[in-house]
Amino acid sequence: MLISRRAFTSGAAAVVGSAAMAAPSVAPRRRRAGYGAAVTWFDLQRDVEFAASVVEHCTQIVPVYELKWGTLRPRRDVFDFDLGDKLLGFATENQMTMRGHNLVWYYGLPEWTKEISSAVEAERELVKHIDAVVSHYRGRLTSWDVVNEPIPDDVARPSDRRECLWSRFLGQRYIEIAYRAAAAADPQARLVLNEYDVEFADNPFPIKRAALKQLAFGLLDAGAPLHVIGLQCHLNGGEPIDIEGLSRFVEELRLAGLDVYVTELDVNDQGLPAPMDERDAIVARHANDALSAITASGPLDNLLTWGLSDRHSWISQMFPRHDGLPNRPLPLDADLRPKALMSTLDRFTHAAA
Numbered sequence: 001m002l003i004s005r006r007a008f009t010s011g012a013a014a015v016v017g018s019a020a021m022a023a024p025s026v027a028p029r030r031r032r033a034g035y036g037a038a039v040t041w042f043d044l045q046r047d048v049e050f051a052a053s054v055v056e057h058c059t060q061i062v063p064v065y066e067l068k069w070g071t072l073r074p075r076r077d078v079f080d081f082d083l084g085d086k087l088l089g090f091a092t093e094n095q096m097t098m099r100g101h102n103l104v105w106y107y108g109l110p111e112w113t114k115e116i117s118s119a120v121e122a123e124r125e126l127v128k129h130i131d132a133v134v135s136h137y138r139g140r141l142t143s144w145d146v147v148n149e150p151i152p153d154d155v156a157r158p159s160d161r162r163e164c165l166w167s168r169f170l171g172q173r174y175i176e177i178a179y180r181a182a183a184a185a186d187p188q189a190r191l192v193l194n195e196y197d198v199e200f201a202d203n204p205f206p207i208k209r210a211a212l213k214q215l216a217f218g219l220l221d222a223g224a225p226l227h228v229i230g231l232q233c234h235l236n237g238g239e240p241i242d243i244e245g246l247s248r249f250v251e252e253l254r255l256a257g258l259d260v261y262v263t264e265l266d267v268n269d270q271g272l273p274a275p276m277d278e279r280d281a282i283v284a285r286h287a288n289d290a291l292s293a294i295t296a297s298g299p300l301d302n303l304l305t306w307g308l309s310d311r312h313s314w315i316s317q318m319f320p321r322h323d324g325l326p327n328r329p330l331p332l333d334a335d336l337r338p339k340a341l342m343s344t345l346d347r348f349t350h351a352a353a
């Protein structure tokens, strides 16, 4: 799929997949270095105006579901790269990079993985998946979320880890196995450990930070190829950001030699007041608190939101507002106009060259 910037600016028709579209009128170039959004191939295809906004604002994308097990592995003996390849094509044709998300996640595994019944088989399947997928995209994705969300929601101690298919058979060593397999398949890709709910002040969130830190430092001590901590930053408008605790946490990670990305930022406005301007201001302030804390000890070279426009966001399905008003969790509104949140993000990135 090609959405050509030149086509927009010259007013010529651009092509999205098989569907020709009239070029939307073009706003001035707004791309910010390192800023990107999670997108689905489905949304890009059915909504060309939205696809144009992605090209206008983003220097990178990350697939929402196209590289997850459920899509890549419909059957045990099948690897289906079709949608992932289409998204990568869209990215490269439009001078964007793409991140990989994700290789290991407790959630969303295909039914056939229930057939796995021994440690030997689990390790073989895990390594086979990582090797095949990372090798397929070798040299073409900038980074990979290797292990996603390994700390449980009800974390009570820093040593707590989430149970999943792989831990049931392999114990926690599945994590190190995954990083080593990913590095072997693509030595260039930056390997990320991605987690959520580490931004807030109230318990159990500080314990979740401690658990993530313990896990990351343990991997480094073991010589595992871990390069980056991904802070998902699914912020909740009603949950105060622990500015001091989060700053210290990020600084400690950086001092240990790890980089830090913001991988999935959005702000759940479910509990926020209805008036739009007031709500947008709180959402932007919340993101500002988190990003200020995260950048206190160094710059942020990767800042991604989980979606770009309120038109296409998981928040509306997962956390609908009780007053029936549409959620406004993302930097562009449903008409693709930048909101206060976009100005906040702009302060933490710089114009793309």
Ligand code: XIL
Binding pocket: 064, 148, 232, 264, 314
């Ligand atoms: C979410 C998608 O947005 C949903 O459409 C899907 O139903 C479930 O997954 N953290 C992650 C993402 O790492 O993969 C999740 O994406 C959102 C939370």
